[in-house]
Amino acid sequence: MTQTNSADIEAARLLLARLGVSVTDLLATAAPPTAVPTFAEYVPIVSAAVGAGTRRVYSSYWNRLVEHWGARRLDEPTPTEIRQLTETLKTALIVRRNARGGRSATEHFIAALRCVYTNAENDGLINPGSNPALKVAKPRRLTSTRQAIPDAQLAEINRIAAMTGNDPALDTLILRLHTETACRRGGALALTPNDLDATQCLIRLSEKGETVRWQPVSPTLMSHLLHHAESRSTPPNGQLLRYANGRPITKRRYDHLWDRIGRHLPWVATQQISTHWLRHTTLTWVERNYGYATARAFAGHTDAPAASTTATYVKATLPEIAQxxxxxxGEPHPLANS
Incomplete structure (x- = not known):
């Protein structure tokens, strides 16, 4: 043993003695290595920890993940293997007419995998620098093909909805709700009678990202929403939009509605027009006539890091949205600026 080593050891002994710690204490308190779970073991834990919206979006991708890698530990896959699995999943996609090369599915799968690994980091199961999902880039988003629907064509859509199908009252109510409020499908499906403020003609919309906002509606739409809830025996806290037999509708009603409209109006089927086009239509009109700030508030968009700094200060008020x-x-609103 050299003189230098002896001095270092003696210094370490003095330090441990001053701290009141022995070598035995160090050995006894050494943390055992954390066992890294498999995907089959850990994905259900993550699924139970996230919100309902996140679970709804990611669950199908997590199922595919467990199906292919259920027996593998979280620390085993490499970025290259993740890319390979992504390509494998893309080949198994159901190709729809509005498909865009599997970009959306790829983006959601990588996001679902990142969600798993982020939770694993937070739980101390992997080191922050060992997250392979962060080393796999999401595909670049293509520009949306959706646009505002011209007035004449929008009138045709409403005419077909009112003249066909087994529940024209429901279908026309759905179309007017989305056209007036520019709400998302999830917001309409989450609407309950308790979300209706008949006095001020406001509805409370709960949409993605757990956002909640009060949105103005016309007196005519409010009266139809109240009548719909009463005539279809909707409980105060129950889903508002229902079939004639009282059963709540699902997103399938929207699919059937646009399929039927597309059979009568071929251009609707060709362009793959959907409910979200109504959102584009209304927000485009609001932006052209009342400016960006009002359109942003009308849409229920929240300030995000990517938003311009000016958007933090130029927020539209509820009376401005009502106006x-x-x-x-073409109807007066109780909250509109006089």
Whole structure:
């Protein structure tokens, strides 16, 4: 043993003695290595920890993940293997007419995998630098093909909805709700009678990202929403939109509605027009007539890091949104600026 080593050891002994710690204490308190779980073991834990919206979006991708890698530990896959699995999943996709090369599925699968690994990091199961999902880039998003629907064509859509199908009252109510409020499908499906403020003609919309906002509606739409809830025996906290037999509708009603409209109006089927096009239509009109700030508030968009700094300061008020709606519908609104 050299003189230098002896001095170092003696210094270490003095330090341990001063701290009141022995070598035995160090050995006894050494943390055992954490066992890294398999995907089959850990994915259900993550699924139970996230919100309902996240679970709904990612569950199918997590199922595929467990199906292919259920027996593998979280620390085993490499970025290259993740890319290979992504390509494998793309080949198994159901190709729809509006498919865009599997980009959306690829993006969601990588996001679902990152969600798993982020939770694993937080739980101390992997080191932050060992997250392979962060080393796999998401595909670049293509520009949306959706656009505003011209007035004449929008009138045709509403005419077909009112003249066909087994429940025209429901279908026309759905179309008017989305046209007036520019709400998303999830917001409409989450609507309950308790979300209706009949006095001020407001509805409470709960949409993605757990956002909640009060949105103005016309007196006519409010009266139809109240009548719909009463005539279809909707409980106060129950889903508002229901079939004539009282059963709540699902997103399948939207699919059937647009399929039927597309059979009568071929251009609807060709362009793959859907409910989200109504959102584009209304927000385009609001932006053109009342500016960006009002359109942003009308859409229920929240300030995000990517938003311009100015958007933090130029927020539209509820009366301004109500005024835009009043002009859009041609009806006075109790909250509109006089």
């Amino acid at each position: 835009a709606l009043s002009t859009l519908t």
